[in-house]
Amino acid sequence: MNQNLIDYIRDHRKQIFENWLDKMQTLGMERIKNIISEQVYINMSSDFVHLILSDALQHQDTFVQDLEVFVKRVVKLGWPLSYLTNGTRTIGKVVLEGFVEYNENPIAPKTVQTELLYEFDEWLTPIYNNVVELYSNSWENTVMLQKVALQELSAPLIPVFDKITVMPLIGTIDTDRAKKIMENLLQGVVKHRAEVVLIDITGVPVVDTMVAHHIIQAAEAVRLVGAKCLLVGIRPEIAQTIVNLGINLNQIITKNSLKKGIEAALAITNRKIVEAELEE
Known part of the structure; x- marks a missing residue:
């Protein structure tokens, strides 16, 4: 990934998270806070955003495992898949807009813009796909366990x-x-x-x-x-x-x-x- 972009993410993580929260509110994702406390929502969101940004700063072999653990937490809380998918897309949008605004010289050449968008796609698309797959697997497993539990309770002797x-x-x-x-x-x-x-x-x-x-x-x-x-x-x-x-x-x-x-x-x-x- 572009080194200038990596430096921007490293130096503006707090600002990126705050902008992400604002954009998620406009997407209606804050309705989740109706069923949990605001502090829980902020803590979970902070963990999610920083997990994704950490992957941009330094690719770790344990990223998918860490993402799986987080997705299971989301499923356990009963949050929708849209929280993760919209959240992933919003991270990319916030980072890209912030990076363009931060640079004194706007990124004008189309070749530079194309390269930057390509790098973003190369970074976020696998994460997006992993999120969908992990959520689906975790949800199916949860439903299966609930079904087994209900079956055991449905015919007690x-x-x-x-x-x-x-x-x-x-x-x-x-x-x-x-x-x-x-x-x-x-x-x-x-x-x-x-x-x-x-x-x-x-x-x-x-x-x-x-x-x-x-x-x-x-x-x-x-x-x-x-x-x-x-x-x-x-x-x-x-x-x-x-x-x-x-x-x-x-x-x-x-x-x-x-x-x-x-x-x-x-x-x-x-x-x-x-x-x-x-x-x-």
Whole structure:
């Protein structure tokens, strides 16, 4: 890169950053400050600008790794990709405009201008491409981890009494989630040595043929490993839908509430809830 340009960047880093902040404000990027403190925004922005400028001053083998660490911070905060892409372009614009204004003799010859623009493109384009790639990879990884976490939370098996477990289901059940339900049921029955499993569909908005099929499969799988399955939380509208669709749930014990389901489960395991008499 042009040595005069490098000297300008080294001597005017603070001014470059301040001008960058002003231009980012005109691009609407300061709206990010609505969700975080102004100091956090300034600190993050300062790290970003100085990271990019440091690459111009001295190419380091660790630059891409350092950039990756910063991009992960941006993704973790939930900031958009436009913050990084606009920020990268704005750095180039601020540096170029400041350098031209700083020089006493304007850069008039077209050959000099062309060389300068070429050097800028050679410097910033790889950074821009790295930013987009790193952000995309980090975002995809974050989404994947969140999906895995949600899947693990979407079908929990909870032991409530000795030999009795409950699986509360909330939300829509698709094929992927049905597989997770089946896995958790079978693993949980063995792990907790459950004799009765209650599947609570109180929070399931719609029970169609596919959902009923998955539930029947889960109940059959539980039976094969030596436990009984109860379907609880069947609301009147769900019961009507099941009847209208002609779905056969004869092999599954059904109850309209979790309370009645637990009472039935206790009866199956030869227990019941009784009120204790308090001594006066």
